[in-house]
Amino acid sequence: MAVTVFAMALQRNLFSAVVLFGLYSFFMATVLVALDAVDVAMTEAAVGAGVSTVLLLGALYLVGGTEAKPLHRPLIPLTLAIAVGVVLAYGMQGLPAFSDAQAPIHTHVAPRYLQESMKETGVPNVVTAVLASYRGYDTLGETVVVFTAGAGVIALLRRRRKDAK
Amino acid sequence: MGDHLAVLQVVLPLAAAPLIVLVRDRGFAWIATTVVSYACLAIAVGLAVRVATAGPISYEIGSWPPPWGIEYRVDALSAFVLVLVALTASLVAPYARRSIAAEVAHDRAYLMYAMYCLCLAGLLGITITGDAFNIFVFLEISSLAMYVLIALGRNRKALVAAYQYMLMGTVGATFYVIGVGLLYLMTGTLNLVDLAARLREVEDLRPVLAALAFITVGIGLKLALFPLHQWLPNAYAYAPSMATAFIAATATKVSVYVLLRFYFTVFDPSLHFGDVPWREVFIALSVAGMLVASLVALFESDVKRLFAYSSVAQIGYITLGIGLDSQASLTGSITHLMNHGVTKGAIFVLLGGVALRAGAMSMSVNSLAGLGQRMPLSAFGLVIAGLSLIGIPGTAGFVSKWYLIVAALEQGHWWLVAAILAASLIAAAYVWRLIEVAYLRPAAADAWQRGEAPVGMLTAALAMVALCVYFGFDTTFSVGGAQEAAQLLRGTR
């Protein structure tokens, strides 16, 4: 995965970059399956490797080409990005160890989902239960985000009808 | 229905948007938007009254108790911001009709209204929710809607402005999610109240500090905290007038609200921040923003950009109050949210009217020549709002700045008082530049036709101007509400 990202950063040909992006999403989905997040993996495979890549290709077809120029000064952005990374790495030092069953996320809130959701909602897939019921309002928001994007793209890309018609 | 006010506040505009897309008619879209905006104002006032009499309201969506479900929570601070957003919306919506008809292609006007409703719903949703991740979802709703609103501007630069805003806004939102993620990993909860309680027991502070940094930078990008403001001037300048008026009055204010929430409700500065000089950072950035942005505004030739830079400077005043961190300074900050919202709203609505008559999207300062004769009421409104921007006694702007000065004096920061006064003087200079052009310089021979702005627009604008003056004299609502909110923030320590 890291290799594809490196290649993407260096690649000037936009088409290869897009294909690499699809590949990258696929790797990401594989890792997600390994982490037991099957729902997320399925979505990432469909959205990241599927929809995003198709959209990027479609847009690429319309705008075309390769990147024009080499970078002027790659150092400043690199320093900035690394500085942010250092802050994140610093914060991550204090996080609970991997697979620590006593970590707060496993002892607070989540247990109720795992233990009660069958009784309370009758749905064995806990992800679905949380998504659609416990945190159903987030999902409403998510649907509205999709709606906003769809309506926004219509507003931006619809061809203006000729007045004569 | 009375018990459901909290959720109706957000769901009404949220449901109006798809309805508008379904019906696909410009007239219906306008009516729906107006009705929804007024309903939102009524609900917001209703909520504010309830909170004032009966204390904070908690509403469990889906009847799941927090922290398992998502909770809507209205307290003095969120009620105050809700009223600000809904008030602006209800003043901008009726005026939108003429402005949108003139500036946006007819076959997408209905989409513009839908986006406006979504943006409103998003901003209200951010303010009212008691769940950290829900904030992100609604932040994205309002942001995506805003990008589209800006991109619908007639000038092609609007597209680039929207694109830039989209990049910076999305980075901001992603940083926010990273920050919330770190907090979640340390506490296991997303509910803000629960988060605050459980954060007190966290021992390893490194993730908390990193979360603080990410949330500050992330939200700082959204609220155009100096020097993260680069997206703002172009976005304000090239968006359609109605979008500018609404966004300028509300969007950055809601981001300030999120920042206040996290700094004072979720985090406990004395416990979590340790030796981090967050106050000094805020004060330094605020003062730099106030002075630099004011100076840029002074030499800016485009009117909308001028006032956009002035917004960056005014945000500096608001964050200054956060940095000073006292009862008086927070009161000043929160009052300034309202006062500056109303003032900027008035200015951009008036400029929208002028742009409509001038038939141009971007106007140079010089093109306002002779405005005093041609559009006397609009010019008069601009002057009053400009005075409020400077902070002349008797206007709203004075009141909030007064509290900031008092706060600075309390802590013995004489140089801060000097900085506030200096920034106000620069503001006086750029407002005077406009007045001079508008009243003292004769109109160019080939200037646009005579005539005031349409009645609807003018009424909305003058109502806002009247509010600028009203909040300068009667401060029961503005300062009173802000004081209560400030107490709430500091009391939770």
Added chain:
Amino acid sequence: MSAIAGHYSYWVTVFLMVAGLYILIARTNLLKKLIGLAILQTSVYLLYIAPGKLIGGTAPILANGFTTYSNPLPHVLILTAIVVGVATLALGLALVVRIRETYGSIEEDDILARDIADADG
């Protein structure tokens, strides 16, 4: 496999974030910037999901014979984040297409040059 993925997941997150941010800031091509943005957004996935994994646990779909499940809440949050990401990408691409149509280029420098030319002319 999962143990290795989990152990290094923090560093992967940091790396992805730095890479995405770098592409986003350094590149001048508007489309490439969007790819950087997408990578930045994906960096969040592992931050949330990796800690939710319990070794010996299984996917959070209740069934007989399993007692340990991975935490479902991060999955839900990231599902939402993925959807938000693709929505942003779609909107961004639409903007890029429009910019290309009106400016004839999607290079930052060209666009800047054309705007300056507008102001002068």
Added chain:
Amino acid sequence: MRNDIILRVIAKIFVPFMLVFALYVQFHGDFGPGGGFQAGVIAAAAIVFYALIFGLDAGHRLAPEWIVEKMIAAGVLVYAGTGFAGIFLGGNYLDYFVLGADPVSGQHRGIFWVEAGVALTVSGVMLKLFYMFTGRGREPEDA
């Protein structure tokens, strides 16, 4: 591509299967991975596949643009409407407990409608995005 007989036959067979698979993912979401969002993407992919093989016009005939646009809005309304139903039946917003005779069947009903709304909006938006981006390149630009 349009004249390749093998592709056309495969497509004819495949598209209904993909739609059925979308329905499976939609309704099996309670028991296995999947749900409204994934089902919406798959359903949209089926139509896109069809349009790629038989041409955009055929795709338009199968799923006309105006229906797609209504779908986008209707999905959100179905979701939000489920929430309002909770209020009208005496509960809170998005309260599913009150939707059925007993709480669990209410939850089932609520989740069903909500997922249906998600699938409707998502498939609509995905299709619309496809139409928008492909339709843009077909004719010369009008500035």
